[in-house]
Amino acid sequence: MPEVADTCSLASPASVCQTKHLHLRCSVDFARRTLTGTAALTVQSQEDNLRSLTLDTKDLTIEKVVINGQEVKYTLGEKQSYKGSPMEISLPIALSKNQEVVIEISFETSPKSSALQWLTPEQTSGKQHPYLFSQCQAIHCRAVLPCQDTPSVKLTYTAEVSVPKELVALMSAIRDGEAHDPEDPSRKIYRFSQKVPIPCYLIALVVGALESRQIGPRTLVWSEKEQVEKSAYEFSETESMLKIAEDLGGPYVWGQYDLLVLPPSFPYGGMENPCLTFVTPTLLAGDKSLSNVIAHEISHSWTGNLVTNKTWDHFWLNEGHTVYLERHICGRLFGEKFRHFHALGGWGELQNTVNKLLEVFLGFLKAYVEKFSYKSITTEDWKNFLYSHFKDKVDVLNQVDWNAWLYSPGLPPVKPNYDMTLTNACIALSQRWITAKEEDLSSFSITDLKDLSSHQLNEFLAQMLQKAPLPLGHIKRMQEVYNFNAINNSEIRFRWLRLCIQSKWEEAIPLALKMATEQGRMKFTRPLFKDLAAFDKSHDQAIHVYQEHRASMHPVTAMLVGRDLKVD
Numbered sequence: 001m002p003e004v005a006d007t008c009s010l011a012s013p014a015s016v017c018q019t020k021h022l023h024l025r026c027s028v029d030f031a032r033r034t035l036t037g038t039a040a041l042t043v044q045s046q047e048d049n050l051r052s053l054t055l056d057t058k059d060l061t062i063e064k065v066v067i068n069g070q071e072v073k074y075t076l077g078e079k080q081s082y083k084g085s086p087m088e089i090s091l092p093i094a095l096s097k098n099q100e101v102v103i104e105i106s107f108e109t110s111p112k113s114s115a116l117q118w119l120t121p122e123q124t125s126g127k128q129h130p131y132l133f134s135q136c137q138a139i140h141c142r143a144v145l146p147c148q149d150t151p152s153v154k155l156t157y158t159a160e161v162s163v164p165k166e167l168v169a170l171m172s173a174i175r176d177g178e179a180h181d182p183e184d185p186s187r188k189i190y191r192f193s194q195k196v197p198i199p200c201y202l203i204a205l206v207v208g209a210l211e212s213r214q215i216g217p218r219t220l221v222w223s224e225k226e227q228v229e230k231s232a233y234e235f236s237e238t239e240s241m242l243k244i245a246e247d248l249g250g251p252y253v254w255g256q257y258d259l260l261v262l263p264p265s266f267p268y269g270g271m272e273n274p275c276l277t278f279v280t281p282t283l284l285a286g287d288k289s290l291s292n293v294i295a296h297e298i299s300h301s302w303t304g305n306l307v308t309n310k311t312w313d314h315f316w317l318n319e320g321h322t323v324y325l326e327r328h329i330c331g332r333l334f335g336e337k338f339r340h341f342h343a344l345g346g347w348g349e350l351q352n353t354v355n356k357l358l359e360v361f362l363g364f365l366k367a368y369v370e371k372f373s374y375k376s377i378t379t380e381d382w383k384n385f386l387y388s389h390f391k392d393k394v395d396v397l398n399q400v401d402w403n404a405w406l407y408s409p410g411l412p413p414v415k416p417n418y419d420m421t422l423t424n425a426c427i428a429l430s431q432r433w434i435t436a437k438e439e440d441l442s443s444f445s446i447t448d449l450k451d452l453s454s455h456q457l458n459e460f461l462a463q464m465l466q467k468a469p470l471p472l473g474h475i476k477r478m479q480e481v482y483n484f485n486a487i488n489n490s491e492i493r494f495r496w497l498r499l500c501i502q503s504k505w506e507e508a509i510p511l512a513l514k515m516a517t518e519q520g521r522m523k524f525t526r527p528l529f530k531d532l533a534a535f536d537k538s539h540d541q542a543i544h545v546y547q548e549h550r551a552s553m554h555p556v557t558a559m560l561v562g563r564d565l566k567v568d
Helices: 225-234 237-250 291-298 316-334 337-350 354-358 363-372 378-390 390-397 402-405 423-436 438-443 453-467 474-481 488-503 506-518 522-534 541-554 554-563
Strands: 017-029 033-047 051-058 061-067 075-076 086-096 102-107 116-121 131-134 155-166 168-171 175-180 188-199 205-208 210-216 218-223 258-261 276-279 308-311 373-379
Touching: 051 506, 061 075, 061 086, 061 373, 086 102, 086 205, 102 205, 155 168, 155 205, 210 237, 210 258, 218 225, 225 258, 237 258, 237 291, 237 316, 237 522, 276 291, 291 488, 308 316, 308 363, 316 363, 316 378, 363 378, 378 390, 378 402, 390 438, 423 453, 438 474, 453 488, 488 522, 506 541, 522 541, 522 554, 541 554
Parallel strands: 017 155, 218 258, 258 276, 308 373
Antiparallel strands: 017 033, 033 102, 051 086, 061 102, 075 086, 116 131, 131 205, 155 188, 168 205, 175 188, 210 218
8 A cells, every 4th residue: 555644743654664563561650640661663674774754742751762772862843833842762773674663762652642531530520530531632642741642653552550559540452451550559550462563553551449340251341330330231232243244244352352441531432442442421321322432433443453554544444434334233232224214313413424335335444444454545445446346336436426425525425315213203393393482382392292202302402402593492391391401411412502502591501511511522512512602691600610510521522612702
């Protein structure tokens, strides 16, 4: 595959050298909010006479670099905005092509590392112990350790992590035992091994007062003890989803598939770290209704983790195929009408979609995974494979306007035909509300919702949001008959509160502020703060509450909300 420049990385490209393995030894210091240790990188030269190489770093303190037992020279370049600082290492002897060398770097992270969130005991459910979690996607691994922080390079890793003995450490790898720390009796060392090569954005670490429950033959669910039973119930369908995904994508190569429910400040719905998917506690709806996020993260085990975008310019390869696979898993579990309903909903708030051709030829996906497993690829690689896989359909493929599909802004040029049964019920109810005059409001009652699932309720509110603002009388009547304020499903609550604030209902302000701050999932937090800031009655309060909570937010969330509110 031709070399593609990764504009997000300052490190030597894969055509110059490639990191093949990392052995990480580090100590987690909650008092100083740092990781201190060594990263031993096994690097293979891709050219003759390699005399130096460059790694990505961000806000790291480097103590020394050792190769073959001797210290070598290195320079840290100027910090380049979000990309961090290039670290150039001089090799003691020139390497020939394919020759390997182990570079051992002693480093310490910054307390302000963009990859690490340090929680005080008060910010956890148990209130007794501190908590640490990482989020390296997309380009934050360089804020944990020096590396080639690009998805075009894949490496295996092993790790030894020292933590206070009352806490548990987990990584995106197979657990490989634990032992007392010989240097400090108050600490424990946890060992890990990841034998499948991964891009370093998938290196992940969590340390906290964690407990687990077995929910399948290859799955434990981990969380603080306060959430563990609820989490085990919520995600009990995990093994069924894994089996369907294997049927669609081929063997699951990672061994273990564990789930970790994080504290509320985790900024995403989920993160597909291998062997240990991270998920937000906002999925704990109590009725398994948000478990499609688990199907999505499971799907990444094939599309994203096994077959990976070569650079972030080709991110759709990770997400598009994963959404496609997720919907087929849900279709098998909950029926085809459900899959069509979700696909249509996804069309409404389109972010990642896949060519209609994939909708028709499911066999393509398994062949695609087989062909590109353990590799990082570009959109061009994908398109070439499409043509070679469908040799007998070249005339059909040639009719596709590839330029419009892949590079034009806006919606794709063709809309697939979906089964509308479940969606039509949502549209019908939303139309009743949108067209209702004040004298019609008495015709609404709780029986309107009796045949609607929580997914349909969510879609109904999404339809209403598209028409916001609504007359305030409509919103008050909706609360009166449907009591949406009492619903804890985070997706429904989020859309309902946005509808209330956009329709300028002052009574919803405290509820919206509460949701914006008691969890930190950016999908919810950013739009809620934006809506609150746009409503003159809550503008000042929104800014005050943000400033009050900023220190306890994930650093990326805090930065983006500050930018949204124009206060940073």
